[in-house]
Amino acid sequence: MRAIDIITKKREGIELLESEIEWLISAYTNNEIPDYQMAAWLMAVLFQGMTAKETAALTLVMAKSGDMVDLSEVPGIKVDKHSTGGVADTTTMILAPLVAAAGVPVAKMSGRGLGFTGGTIDKLEAIPGFETTLDRSRFIANLNKYNIAITGQSASIAPADGKLYALRDVTATVESIPLIASSIMSKKIASGADKIVLDVKVGKGAFMKNTESAIKLAETMVNIGQLVGRETVAVLTSMEQPLGTAIGNSLEVKEAIEILSNRGEPALRDVCLTLGAHMLVLSGKTPTAAEGRKQLINLLNSGQALQKFRDFITAQSGDSTVVDNPTQLPQARFVQEITSPGQGYVTAIDADQIGFAAMRLGAGREYKGQVIDLAAGIVLQGRIGQYVKTNQVLATLYTNDETRLKHAASCLNQAIKLDELPVSAPPLVLGIINKNGFHERLD
Structure with a gap:
C-alpha cells in the first residue's frame, strides 16, 4: 500500500477499507510515513468525514496500537465514564466512589489537565500522600477489594492516538467529529471497560458549543461502541456555567467531599446522579435509570458513598483524614x-x-x-x-x-x-443518546 493512494481516496470521498486504515495508522505510528502525508490525510478526513465503519476501524486500530488492559480477573461488568471536559467538572471524584459503593467495579485511567485546571490525577494529588501511579497487580487488587482504582494513564495506552492528536493540534484538524470520537473511544476501549458512559458537555465552557454538534459527536461515539461490542450511553449536559462552585484542584476535592457528604452544589450532585444511574443500568445493577438514581441517593444518605471515598484514598496511600478535615488539603x-x-x-x-x-x-x-x-x-x-x-x-x-x-x-x-429582569437557570441534562437513538431530556 501507499500513503498517497489512501490520501487520494479519502480526498475523493471514497470509503476506505479497514485494511487501508490499519496499514496507514500502523505505518505512521512506526515512523514509516512522514507528518506531511498524515497531515494531508487528516485534512481530507476533516472535509470528507468518515463513515461509521471507517470510524470504528480507526478507533480499534488506535486502541490496539499499544497495551490493551485486561480486567478479566475482576468479577462483574466494568463500566467506565468519560467527560469531554468542562469547568468545575468534578464528576469523576464523586462518581467513582459513589458507583463503587453500589457494587459496580470502577477502573479508571485518567490524565493530567492542560488548560483551565488540572485533570483528575492532579486533583487527587492534592490529597497528601495519594499515589496516582499503580502497577497492574495493585490496580487489580484494589478493584477486587474496594471496587475502585484510579491511576494515571500510561503512554503505552493507545500510543497511535497520542501521536495523531499531537499532529491534529498543529494542523487545524482537531474539530473533526470522527477524529474526536475515535480518539476518546480508543482510550476507553484500551482501558478495559466492558461498557461506557459518556458525559458530553455542551455550551460556552465546552468544546462543543451547540447542541447539534454535541449530538453528532455523541451519536458517533455511541455508534463506535456498538460496532466494537462495547455498549455506550452518552448524556448531554450543560456547560453554560461552571458545573460546580469550585474551580481548582484542592478546592474541587473539597467540593467532592461535600457532595459525597450529601451537601454541596445541587447542579453538580444532579449531574453525578444522572451519570451514575446510567452506569448502574449498564452494569445490570438496576433495570432503569430512575431506580439507579434512587439507589445512589440512598448511598449518599447512608454515608456509604463517603466511606467508599475514605477507603479509596487509604487504598492509594493517601491521608483519608482529609475527608473529615479538608483544611489538610493545600x-x-x-x-x-x-x-x-x-x-x-x-x-x-x-x-x-x-x-x-x-x-x-x-x-x-x-x-x-x-x-x-x-x-x-x-x-x-x-x-x-x-x-x-x-x-x-x-x-x-x-x-x-x-x-x-x-x-x-x-x-x-x-x-x-x-x-434587573429575572432569568431561569439553564437545564442541566439536555438529552440521552443510547443504541436506540436520542431521547430529549430523558434520563
Whole structure:
C-alpha cells in the first residue's frame, strides 16, 4: 500500500477499507510515513468525514496500537465514564466512589489537565500522600477489594492516538467529529471497560458549543461502541456555567467531599446522579435509570458513598483524614473576594472566562509540563438565576502568587453579568443518546 493512494481516496470521498486504515495508522505510528502525508490525510478526513465503519476501524486500530488492559480477573461488568471536559467538572471524584459503593467495579485511567485546571490525577494529588501511579497487580487488587482504582494513564495506552492528536493540534484538524470520537473511544476501549458512559458537555465552557454538534459527536461515539461490542450511553449536559462552585484542584476535592457528604452544589450532585444511574443500568445493577438514581441517593444518605471515598484514598496511600478535615488539603496564602458592583439577577456566568481566571491564578497549565498550584482556584457564590445585592460576594479567589490576583479578578468581573429582569437557570441534562437513538431530556 501507499500513503498517497489512501490520501487520494479519502480526498475523493471514497470509503476506505479497514485494511487501508490499519496499514496507514500502523505505518505512521512506526515512523514509516512522514507528518506531511498524515497531515494531508487528516485534512481530507476533516472535509470528507468518515463513515461509521471507517470510524470504528480507526478507533480499534488506535486502541490496539499499544497495551490493551485486561480486567478479566475482576468479577462483574466494568463500566467506565468519560467527560469531554468542562469547568468545575468534578464528576469523576464523586462518581467513582459513589458507583463503587453500589457494587459496580470502577477502573479508571485518567490524565493530567492542560488548560483551565488540572485533570483528575492532579486533583487527587492534592490529597497528601495519594499515589496516582499503580502497577497492574495493585490496580487489580484494589478493584477486587474496594471496587475502585484510579491511576494515571500510561503512554503505552493507545500510543497511535497520542501521536495523531499531537499532529491534529498543529494542523487545524482537531474539530473533526470522527477524529474526536475515535480518539476518546480508543482510550476507553484500551482501558478495559466492558461498557461506557459518556458525559458530553455542551455550551460556552465546552468544546462543543451547540447542541447539534454535541449530538453528532455523541451519536458517533455511541455508534463506535456498538460496532466494537462495547455498549455506550452518552448524556448531554450543560456547560453554560461552571458545573460546580469550585474551580481548582484542592478546592474541587473539597467540593467532592461535600457532595459525597450529601451537601454541596445541587447542579453538580444532579449531574453525578444522572451519570451514575446510567452506569448502574449498564452494569445490570438496576433495570432503569430512575431506580439507579434512587439507589445512589440512598448511598449518599447512608454515608456509604463517603466511606467508599475514605477507603479509596487509604487504598492509594493517601491521608483519608482529609475527608473529615479538608483544611489538610493545600491552602492558598492569598485570598480575595469579588463583590457585586450592583444589584440584580445573575443572567450569565461565562464558564470559559471563569476557567481562564482560575488558570491565571495557577490552577491550570498554559503549557505542557507546567507546575500547577494545587491550592489555587475560585469558589463561586453566585449562580445563574440568583438575585444578588450590591457588594454581595460573587466569588472568592485563591492563589499562592499575589501578582496573579489582579488579572484573574478582571476576568471574573467580565464573566458574571447582572440584569434587573429575572432569568431561569439553564437545564442541566439536555438529552440521552443510547443504541436506540436520542431521547430529549430523558434520563
